[in-house]
Amino acid sequence: MPDAFGGQSGWAPQPPRSIVPTPAATREDLRGRRVIVGLPGFGWRGDLRADEKVVQGSRTYVPVIPEHEWYKAEAEQIEVFAPLVPVDRVWVEVLASLDQPLPDVVSRLVSLDAPPRREAVPIADGIRVTGRRVVQVVDGVERRDLRAVTEMYASADGDVCLRVATELEWYRWGWSGQSPRTLEISTNLLWLE
Template structure:
């Protein structure tokens, strides 16, 4: 077997073009200012205490003059949507719910030291995109596939999950296999193997 080191591999980011395409990051906004909540990714929690992610929400309901948001773990939400079944969703006070939205102002940090990562506990922090090559342990993480350097009109592809770590493909590219998020969750509740696709790492970002 021929041995090689990472230094022997080409710089795929440079081969992809001199201008790196960076997907928009994720910011969290209070659910009360969002008109349509159904199906949105959400975070619940309490300032100064902590946050719970990987949730989906439905439109608010009012009970006893107080507004609540139905909240489900993502796997249960995907299963209910895929199988068209009714599920019980706990109700969370509106003021304890934030929803995700993409924002081009949320950019990768220039520094990766612990000081640059400090956040306020007043609200859930934004999620800047991270290069797959910079993240250890990407299997199961949400990823964004950006268009190649020659695809000027292409759009970012979201709702994907990584199902492998980076590997050297038959063509010599450093790749990660990904699948649609609904298939990732279906794999968990039914055991059905998802359809996956091979994507070069220079086109993938962790969301």
């Protein structure tokens, strides 16, 4: 909660920006962007990455692949199959501006016409966080594209911590078996994305 001087009062750090799904049809910069696909009223699928739009005849499509395949293709410079999804079924994950207020209970009700806005949750409020996307916030600077590699534990200094890896390291672990390089971070600096 902001104090009278615009700073953060108490020990709670400022949460990271929310993720606001935006129609891919309104964006030009899709290559490598995190996307959500689905049908209004039916459901949504995330943890996907997009490539640039493709026009076939009069229709526009977005090549979309699972995130683990995206990282492997980029790291090893290989080609992967990317299904073409109609652009009107693709939303890009965009970070909200810093001045957008957090929604109240009523405004958190979702419409089934688009993927919902995603608010960050303090990591300490999470259950079974291993493998989940996390954001580290230090002095108001957000570090994203991280994955939790462990659950919360007490460090040698008695702090409540979590080990995290970059997403590239996380996914490389899956396709190569190579253990990721991890970093121990205090949970008061981490949020579930």
